[in-house]
Amino acid sequence: MCQAIRDYGKENLNKGKSIGRNEGIIQTLIKLLKSKLGHLSKDTLATIQSCTQEQLDSLTVHIFDINSEEDIFQFIL
Structure with missing residues (x-):
């Protein structure tokens, strides 16, 4: 039971990191494109x-x- 809870926590942590990483990439791309x-x-x-x-x-x-x-x-479709 405890291992299942740990695995669930790690899975959610990794998912959260991925979402945060994507948000950072999106914000950086928007800043660069606005600048350009x-x-x-x-x-x-x-x-x-x-x-x-x-x-x-x-x-x-x-x-x-x-x-x-x-x-x-052109590059995202």
Whole structure:
């Protein structure tokens, strides 16, 4: 019983770390994109905030190729 509780706690801790990591990546990408493009629409912000890990990775890798909001969607769709 105690081992099951420990395993459950570790699983939730790892899940929380993953969620926190993604939130940090999202906030950093938004700051970088705002700095580069000057402004991001509410729709673009909402789209970035709902990205999967794979989409966030794609945006991160292609950050230097993004020159407009339309480019953002090219790399996450």
